[in-house]
Amino acid sequence: MNLRGPIVSVGEARTVSTSYGERDCREVRVRPDRGAGEPVDVTLWGKWTETAEHAETGMELLVTETEEDEYRGEVGYATTDESWVVLEPDFLVDVTGIRSWVQCPRMYYLNKLSGIPLNYPVVKGTIVHEVFGDLLRGVDLEASIADRVDEAGLELGLLGYEREEVEDEVRRNAAAVEGWLAQGTLSDEDTWRSEFTLISPTFGLKGRADALRRGTPVELKTGKNTKREPRFHDKVQAACYALMLDERGVDPDIGTLLYTKNTALDRNEESGDLAPAKEFTVGRGFLEFVVRERNALAAMEWRALNDPGERPTVPTGYEADATCSYCFEQDACMVVSGRLDQESKAGQIGTPVPDEERDYFDRFYTAIEEERRETHAEYRKLWEQTPEERAADDRALIGLEPAGQTEIDDARWELRARKPGDAVSKLREGDVALASDGDPVSGHAELGRIVELGGDEVVVEADEPVELRRLDVYPSEISVDRSLTALHDAVLKGNEARKDVLFGRREPAFRDPADRSTGSPGPADPDAPEAYIDNNDAQNEAVELAVDAEDCALIHGPPGTGKTYTIARTIRALVAEGNRVLLSAFTNRAVDNALEALRDQGFDDVLRVGTETGVRDDMRDVRLVQRGDPNAKAAELRDAPVVAATTAACGSRVLRECEFDVALVDEASQLTEPGTHAAINRADRFVLVGDHEQLPPVVRAENDLSTSLFERLIDAYPEASVMLDRQYRMSQRIQAFASAEFYDGALRPATPEVAGQTLADLGVDPDALAPELTGGVGFVDPAGERDGNRNVREAERVAAVVDAYVAAGVDPDDIGVIAPFRAQVAEIGRRTDVTVDTVDRFQGSSKEVIVVSLVATGDLDGPIFEDHRRVNVALTRAKKQLTIVGDADALGFDPFYARLLEWARR
DNA sequence: TCTCTGCAAAGAGGA
Numbered sequence: 026m027n028l029r030g031p032i033v034s035v036g037e038a039r040t041v042s043t044s045y046g047e048r049d050c051r052e053v054r055v056r057p058d059r060g061a062g063e064p065v066d067v068t069l070w071g072k073w074t075e076t077a078e079h080a081e082t083g084m085e086l087l088v089t090e091t092e093e094d095e096y097r098g099e100v101g102y103a104t105t106d107e108s109w110v111v112l113e114p115d116f117l118v119d120v121t122g123i124r125s126w127v128q129c130p131r132m133y134y135l136n137k138l139s140g141i142p143l144n145y146p147v148v149k150g151t152i153v154h155e156v157f158g159d160l161l162r163g164v165d166l167e168a169s170i171a172d173r174v175d176e177a178g179l180e181l182g183l184l185g186y187e188r189e190e191v192e193d194e195v196r197r198n199a200a201a202v203e204g205w206l207a208q209g210t211l212s213d214e215d216t217w218r219s220e221f222t223l224i225s226p227t228f229g230l231k232g233r234a235d236a237l238r239r240g241t242p243v244e245l246k247t248g249k250n251t252k253r254e255p256r257f258h259d260k261v262q263a264a265c266y267a268l269m270l271d272e273r274g275v276d277p278d279i280g281t282l283l284y285t286k287n288t289a290l291d292r293n294e295e296s297g298d299l300a301p302a303k304e305f306t307v308g309r310g311f312l313e314f315v316v317r318e319r320n321a322l323a324a325m326e327w328r329a330l331n332d333p334g335e336r337p338t339v340p341t342g343y344e345a346d347a348t349c350s351y352c353f354e355q356d357a358c359m360v361v362s363g364r365l366d367q368e369s370k371a372g373q374i375g376t377p378v379p380d381e382e383r384d385y386f387d388r389f390y391t392a393i394e395e396e397r398r399e400t401h402a403e404y405r406k407l408w409e410q411t412p413e414e415r416a417a418d419d420r421a422l423i424g425l426e427p428a429g430q431t432e433i434d435d436a437r438w439e440l441r442a443r444k445p446g447d448a449v450s451k452l453r454e455g456d457v458a459l460a461s462d463g464d465p466v467s468g469h470a471e472l473g474r475i476v477e478l479g480g481d482e483v484v485v486e487a488d489e490p491v492e493l494r495r496l497d498v499y500p501s502e503i504s505v506d507r508s509l510t511a512l513h514d515a516v517l518k519g520n521e522a523r524k525d526v527l528f529g530r531r532e533p534a535f536r537d538p539a540d541r542s543t544g545s546p547g548p549a550d551p552d553a554p555e556a557y558i559d560n561n562d563a564q565n566e567a568v569e570l571a572v573d574a575e576d577c578a579l580i581h582g583p584p585g586t587g588k589t590y591t592i593a594r595t596i597r598a599l600v601a602e603g604n605r606v607l608l609s610a611f612t613n614r615a616v617d618n619a620l621e622a623l624r625d626q627g628f629d630d631v632l633r634v635g636t637e638t639g640v641r642d643d644m645r646d647v648r649l650v651q652r653g654d655p656n657a658k659a660a661e662l663r664d665a666p667v668v669a670a671t672t673a674a675c676g677s678r679v680l681r682e683c684e685f686d687v688a689l690v691d692e693a694s695q696l697t698e699p700g701t702h703a704a705i706n707r708a709d710r711f712v713l714v715g716d717h718e719q720l721p722p723v724v725r726a727e728n729d730l731s732t733s734l735f736e737r738l739i740d741a742y743p744e745a746s747v748m749l750d751r752q753y754r755m756s757q758r759i760q761a762f763a764s765a766e767f768y769d770g771a772l773r774p775a776t777p778e779v780a781g782q783t784l785a786d787l788g789v790d791p792d793a794l795a796p797e798l799t800g801g802v803g804f805v806d807p808a809g810e811r812d813g814n815r816n817v818r819e820a821e822r823v824a825a826v827v828d829a830y831v832a833a834g835v836d837p838d839d840i841g842v843i844a845p846f847r848a849q850v851a852e853i854g855r856r857t858d859v860t861v862d863t864v865d866r867f868q869g870s871s872k873e874v875i876v877v878s879l880v881a882t883g884d885l886d887g888p889i890f891e892d893h894r895r896v897n898v899a900l901t902r903a904k905k906q907l908t909i910v911g912d913a914d915a916l917g918f919d920p921f922y923a924r925l926l927e928w929a930r931r
Numbered sequence: 932t933c934t935c936t937g938c939a940a941a942g943a944g945g946a
């Protein structure tokens with residue numbers, strides 16, 4: 026039987042005489058059934074005692090195939106020859122992580138911290154892998170090479186490579202693959218499968234095998250290996266895939282490594298076996314070694330978060346016997362050790378960063394790793410929840426009926442399926458999702474992009490064909506990984522002047538306005554216009570502040586205050602002074618909105634970096650296509666005066682190669698500090714635009730990530746900020762509450778017209794409506810009952826209110842409904858055709874008439890009501906009429922909501 | 932049961 030649960034205590038190591046001779050063993054006491062059962066002892070025999078050395082109280086332990094055994098008169102359990110022992114199985118280690126861990130645990134840590142930068146061997150390696158996959162799919166070699174090199178145009182250009190030389194090199198590598206494939210092994214194509222995604226709940230592993238041949242893993246390496254044996258860590262990587270296949274009952278006995286630089290031409294007797302393919306036996310002992318190494322890694326990661334020590338546990342390099350002088354990462358290793366004052370086998374270079382920076386690094390490192398655990402918890406739901414639970418959780422579309430797999434351009438596949446009419450989920454067009462044959466964990470699953478999700482059909486694009494029966498939200502670690510590299514870059518590579526400001530050692534500096542260059546408004550040029558923006562003092566001041574900032578400027582933009590317009594004007598002013606500007610924001614939508622404003626002001630010399638589906642249709646014409654001639658592509662990116670991308674994209678390999686004078690970040694109050702660093706690391710100066718009285722960053726774990734850099738800096742340096750104080754959206758009556766509660770009464774309507782707008786302006790006769798639905802702000806109490814996150818009666822009443830507005834002559838397109846919960850959004854959505862959405866999704870937009878459904882009855886317990894910033898967003902979306910539907914009694918229990926009620930009923 | 936947007940990911944190498 027399998028035993029699984031948290032460790033209660035770890036016993037002493039012992040050596041026991043058995044009928045097999047002297048054997049090591051060690052007892053570990055666990056609370057089985059994930060902590061629900063009574064503690065029992067498990068005896069770990071033989072080499073599993075090495076895993077016991079890493080075990081600590083509180084870690085989760087899984088032992089499979091145990092047998093009952095008696096020790097000191099107590100019934101316990103023990104490992105058998107069939108047992109696997111897994112520490113922290115919920116921590117999903119990537120196979121490439123194990124590979125570098127086995128080389129040197131510190132290399133694993135460094136790769137995680139600093140990311141893999143853009144470099145030629147990796148780009149070339151990726152191309153050769155793609156070509157390998159194409160060959161297995163039967164694509165013509167020359168066509169594949171030309172296509173794959175073309176696809177990597179931008180990256181190759183940035184690295185200074187010409188198309189022909191890369192094609193030649195890829196051709197040489199591919200020849201080895203082709204030669205091997207030609208040796209008869211490919212006669213039956215069915216025994217091949219390229220790019221196989223594997224997730225292992227038992228071993229806590231995930232990864233993607235290059236190929237499977239007759240159920241055995243094949244790994245492609247674009248290097249040379251003149252030894253008879255494959256490199257050890259390459260074998261470890263292939264063995265990881267073998268292990269995961271083993272879990273699926275495939276039981277591979279060999280693994281193959283294909284070294285593509287080994288060609289027949291190089292063959293010479295002295296250097297040994299230069300054939301590209303090297304097979305090796307995957308024995309039980311080797312697989313156990315791989316599991317033990319994974320356990321050591323998982324234990325280190327556990328200690329980094331759970332050890333009571335002041336600083337996170339970090340590998341030193343002494344754990345392995347690798348020689349530092351041979352290591353390519355030696356310099357990076359020493360620099361990191363030196364800057365963070367870490368113990369390391371390679372030694373240290375340079376002076377440690379000041380204490381406050383090290384504390385900052387440690388705090389955020391821990392916070393990001395906590396976020397990683399939350400992502401792993403999302404993975405766990407893939408196998409712990411039934412498909413029905415997943416669907417009920419809105420995290421999967423199930424019950425799909427395959428309706429065709431078609432090969433399209435670039436050797437990709439278009440998967441179609443019919444979906445049940447009522448199926449809803451948080452999946453949307455353009456999302457990356459896990460497409461599977463019904464079981465994403467032990468069945469066949471591929472990562473793909475959702476192309477179409479309307480009506481009764483789903484269309485997904487993937488590298489490999491899949492019988493599309495289920496589509497799951499994919500819990501990607503990419504934002505976690507990019508946060509870590511952004512943190513690394515900010516603290517270890519950031520310049521000192523920048524860090525002085527970030528760490529409170531110096532006030533942000535601003536140049537004398539007299540130094541503004543000619544052509545810009547201001548004292549330097551008497552003929553220039555008097556102001557950047559002549560009808561709004563705060564907006565003009567914001568542009569001036571941003572233009573004069575020598576470190577940073579902070580623009581605080583409450584709802585409707587013309588934030589986007591100001592951003593566009595600021596960028597134009599910065600470019601006019603010769604600056605190269607990076608425009609960024611958390612969401613694609615905000616990036617495109619800012620870009621739209623910029624283009625509306627007549628500035629079109631922009632480059633949008635982002636995925637095809639992420640970029641809005643009307644910005645496609647300025648989108649950077651990465652495919653093409655290397656030099657032309659690199660020039661396109663390097664020469665653009667304005668580059669626009671999400672902060673996630675700013676952390677990508679390509680944009681990490683770029684430099685800017687100024688980074689301007691919109692929606693900065695919704696970004697974590699590392700998320701903000703990803704953008705501002707790229708520039709000398711930065712401008713943050715946001716409103717910390719609206720929604721904060723979305724993070725799963727409550728920690729340092731919950732506060733934005735924008736908020737921290739605006740508190741620390743109020744004089745480096747400007748608040749836009751005139752709003753162009755809401756009537757006087759609507760804005761009053763938000764202004765008083767969130768902006769100290771400083772928010773005012775920009776014009777009398779804005780202040781005085783009413784429903785009558787829409788051609789509606791207010792007398793045709795019930796009094797509580799008119800007058801700018803109203804309150805309706807339907808006496809409903811909250812049921813989970815829904816309130817059916819309230820939903821009915823909301824729909825009736827919407828109907829009343831429509832009947833009175835309001836255009837349905839001018840009405841929006843906002844609810845705090847997705848469940849209530851769905852409930853209301855069933856009853857009306859107008860736009861219904863959550864508060865979070867409504868941020869950034871507005872409607873003439875807004876109806877808010879509060880859902881809560883009885884009391885206002887629950888995190889969603891405790892964050893008043895969310896209420897601020899909900900109440901500031903309406904221009905002419907805001908109608909709040911909710912339970913008056915519940916609101917009365919909380920002073921804030923009581924004031925809200927009083928205002929709404931006045 | 933609170934809210935949820937980004938992201939293909941994995942990709943190399945010498946004594």
